[in-house]
Amino acid sequence: MAARNKARKRAFQILFEADQRGASVQSVLADWVRHARSDDRQPPVAEYTMDLVEGYSRHADRIDELIATYSVGWTLDRMPVVDRNILRLGAYELVWVDETPDAVVIDEAVQLAKEFSTDESPSFVNGLLGRLKDLKASLRRD
DSSP states (O other), X not given: OOHHHHHHHHHHHHHHHHHHHTOOXXXXXXXXXXXXXXXXXXXXXXXXXXXXXXXXXXXXXXXXXXXXXXXXTOXXXXXXXXXXXXXXXXXXXXXXXXXXXXXXXXHHHHHHHHHHSOSSHHHHHHHHHHHHHHHHHHHOOO
16 A cells, blocks of 8 residues: 555544544544554554644644535535545545645545445545535635
8 A cells, every 4th residue: 555545544644533533633643643653553654644634734724615515415414424534535635735736636545445435435525625625726725
């Protein structure tokens, strides 16, 4: 598995855990880093994982606003937790990380949905992130 793919998966897991625990993504990230340093069985948290989680955290309110605005028929609260966090990660990387090609961001998010969510989720994730990609020039604001 490519390093960035693995980093994205771990970032998704951190966002998911934070959402489930009602904790901040920063505190969950700190827990993961601490566990990796104190337990040899835990792999280290990659720098790109930290970049994704911290980047999402900086833009979390705007990202949730974008997802809520462009997800037709779904509120954030009604959305499956897995899908919500895949979309959060994908939206951050799509809108604010210029060095990653849009097609890669969307494909990686769809793959996460295939692996962790329902049969309908990949097309939902693909459609919403595709919409954000089309509008991304006008979406970036802090």
